[in-house]
Amino acid sequence: MPYDLTVNGQHQSVDADPSTPLLWVLRDHLGMTGTKYGCGIAQCGACTVHIDGTPTRSCQLPLESAAGASVTTIEGLSQDSSHPLQRLWIEMNVPQCGYCQSGMLMAAAALLKNIPNPTDQDIDTNVDNICRCGTYPRVRAAIHKAAAGSEE
């Protein structure tokens, strides 16, 4: 039985095993590979998407639970990479290998939506994704700069 969901504003119907994690629905069934597989146990955050606006680790969300939801992935964070965080990630040379950065950006974008001017503590709590390259100081700096920019 196909499941219906909305991804980046578009209706999708997916016929897959109900236990299939949303991560693999996106990557494999829908061909949207921006959302990354890193651990499969909701530890690393590379698979972070927004479900009805809430940052969610898609590797632990089965398709049957995602049915009916509105999903935003890195591909839908903006139409043209114009989200302030995307621009700052480029300007501030944030990524190294870049593999974890889709999830990092999705977590950071959700944080700024909920807390427009986050403290370091807010960042620590809400952007707890793993980056093996160690880009954390730049991620933090870029989030603060985005927050400062939105106040101007």
Add this chain to the structure above:
Amino acid sequence: MGTMTTISRRQFIVSSAAFGGGMALGVVSADSADATFLGPVPWVETDALPGAEFTPWISIGADDIVTVRVATPEIGNGAMTQTPMLVAEELACDWNKIRAELAPTSRDYREDSVYSKNDPITGYFSGRSTNPERMKLMLQVGASARERLKAAAAGEWKVPVAEISAKDSVLTHGASGRTLRYGDIAAKAATIKLQVEPTPKPQSEWVLLGKASPAKLNIPQIVNGSAIYGMDVRLPGMVYAALRQSPVHGGKVKSLDVEKAKAMPGVLAVVTVDPDEPRGLKIKSGAPFGYDETHVRAAVAVIAEHYWQARMALDAVQIEWDDGAGAQWKTTDQMVAALVAALERPADKVEKQSGDAKLIDRQDKIVEGIYVTPFSDQAPMEPLNGTALVTADRVEVWHPAQQSKQAFWVAADESGMDPAKVYFHQTFVGGAFGRRIFGDDVRTVVAIAKKFPGRPVHTIWSREEQTRQGKYRPLVAAKLRAGLDKTGMPAVFIASQASKGHFPVLADSPYALGCIPNVLVDARLLPFHVITGSYRGPGYNSYAFMVETFIDECALAAGVDPLEYRLKLLANWPDPGWAKVLREVADKSGWGKSLPKGIGQGIAIANWGMHGKPEAGTTVGVVATVEVTKSGILKVHQLDAAFDCGRIVNPDAVLNLAQGGVIFGLNMALNEEVNVEDGRMVEGNFDQYPILRTGDTPQVNIHFGGLSGHDRFSELGEPPAGPVGPAVGNAIFRAIGKRIRSTPIRKHDLTWA
């Protein structure tokens, strides 16, 4: 058996979602011109460059776009940006007209190693963009193209070449005011042969190098999710494989029941990988590292239409393993005990001998310690994976390799295909840290795909498989001994080590190369079954911890401040960078101030890449500032690092790598170990193999004042990993009086009263 799929030579499927949403798969050309700077697909499908080809490295189009071929995979160190910067400096082109793409290994093979014939062992198709030979070559590529453009313009205008200047992709004849864009004259310039090669300009005239830090060319593709890593390869007719290898390294499949798995939805085949099967090309190998480190492991793979189907069916396969000899190792402690016992037996190898080590018994004081570092996994965020299509007359591979040429040859060897019919496509790489250099992963990918020919097979290691099927940083035990003379300085240094998997770099230190007069460094090798390999700064990442902890213990025995002790020890070392780094990091970190009990600073210094010579490699000094609560909770407050790699060409890239490298080094020391239980590797995922997160990361300060200005442009990727751990350990000692002689530090009891 899969159905035959033909893939157009110039086309590659990527998700159109990356270009505005939607589910339809779009077809984009891999070398499409709309990838102006660096497309989501980094590789090329054609040998020829777009526009007018000046050399296999560079072309210029009528639209002024300069395409630079980069032989170094983009693994996070910015190589795909740095190489074009070298060209642009000499070419005098507009940086915004630069486009990068990966040099194809297939052309390298077909055209007599056109990209790799200058290869200084590993300099091409892997490694550092600022490798000296690479810098020299790419600067020359830019200078030659510029002079050919000028010569073409001179012919056009009938004026002497000397009257023409080149800047920002425009040629100008000063006297007449005439101008030509590079694109106007590129086709003609590409036909010109220079009588004399131009000499690149002196460094003092550089306008880009050492000054500019442009945004890396691949970041736009990262931030919208379109960059194609190995994991993101999608091809027409592609199927997925989930993989399980013998949990005890070296084990074999004893029996297999696949009936249940085969009946599950979407399952196409269950295949095995057998290390004992005959394989291999009968021709001379061009693999830079050979094949010794590329063996497959006994494995079972389920191939299905979708990954999750393969993954679920893999769990339904009943596998009985023959664990083999590795099962005799019941615990990690047992292995450590075997290493420590081996330290007392005669050495298998003497690495360094100078003076007379027997003089140790005649010294005033002997300092001695045993140090242990564990197996650690590189843990790149992108788990191992790869895609291969094997057919009767060609093999095609899409892979996140750390050394493309190595991967190309391993793919050829495993498939048995004539290398002329092997097409290797290097993807972006989601971290490597040494794990993806040898190509055991690509061999496994091809070994599975060749059992399911005709369709592209995308094999994915689960995170657990990645962690347990490692090529680990070796488990090392070392006994370090020093005899201190009347002044408290070491007159004799003896380092005995034991490990499985050995990198002979313990003696690659000023202490063993002249600062201490009598030295003996030797090694014993144990045949553990656990597979080891390279990990950020191979060998060095262990020895820096051991030696720099030990030097601190010598300083303590001598009653001298650890900074002063090191400066004294290095007094006659003919590389001024070491003292400069120490002084810089001490100064900037506020070294020497009085601190309350529970808070301490520790210092350490080490060098990666010196290869026995002063003024070589990169020296990094670190001061750690830590706090330990009475209940034993460690908080690393701050890490200050200074470094000397000679000179730098891209300040922000250096800063980024140094920050990340320091954080990597901290995690290695605090957290990382993979243990053995009944021969099996225990830790599987990040819940058991913790990695620092934003909130765990201390203040990291990178200081540039240690640079000596020596003309070597050494690297910054690996060196920071070494001295962080010992600086933290030494800081803990100064905070609470407990000496840390093994990692991970999180396993130590740090309570105090």
